[in-house]
Amino acid sequence: MDWLRKLLHPHAAPARTARLDVRHARHVAALHHLGGFARGWEPGECAGLLVDGAVVADGVFAGNEPNPAGFVMSRRAVDEAEILSIVVSPRQRGSGLGRALLSAHLSQLAGMGIAHVYLEVEDGNAAADRLYRHFGFREVGRRKGYYPKADGTRATAVTMRLDLA
Template identity: 50%
Template sequence: MNLWLAPAGLHVARGEVRDAPALARLHAGGFFRGWPTAEFEAYLADPATTPAYVATDAKRTIAGFALLRLADDESELLTIAVDPKRRGKGIGRALLAAALSDLTMTPVTTMFLEVDEANGAAIALYRRFGFVPVGTRKAYYPRPDGTAATALVMRAPIG
């Protein structure tokens, strides 16, 4: 099993099915429409096509995670979330670095993602890793007030 160092005494490891409830809680705390535990269980059940990375301590208390989808030579960052109390400490950066590092050992050559175009912190993080905008998706993210945010589609080469 690969382990990567992360800030605040954490490390990044591969996610497992047993992590699904914690991932669902973190996701619900960071997004208007959180995914249910069953959805995370389904994703985590197939690490060959949907690897997950968790920032965790020695007791497996999860502070953040990243979930990918792999298809042929492309990958997609499905979602990334960090406990709101632990944001701004480099955990998201550590998760993304681990995922991209792991992908260099696969046939994947490109990663795509969508991000709310108003999420400056996330966009800055992605740009640090070489992601560039390649398009938009209008009305992609629902908001609590009934409106919908535009997603910026970004792409980066792997390796």
């Protein structure tokens, strides 16, 4: 599939990652709404997170686009961090942006002295599971009925951990 992207867009600039700030709140909220979550984040919630000193937020930008095509946000506590959310625009999924984004984010967390990173993912989300396992995350628990679904049912959350140090 990568060869097809290169054929169709031979001059596309490579993806870049950068820290996000409150100016990106609207775009982060819009991406979160596209993430398939039962309740998306509103711009005000995103702004609050983006100004929180304990939150690390990175975006991935496709080519020369001024707005992020994806984001990841973590909250730090001492030497641990929890990934609160990671979303790549549905139009950009499968292009490697999620991998570039998570790689840059984990490197940044490691540079801040974070030793352990946690996250939760809905059981059955194969694409996310593959991404996390690629980076060495491993399952450490399950929370049955944790995620509310649009149809009123509840899904199991798989808790994962990555040791950076």
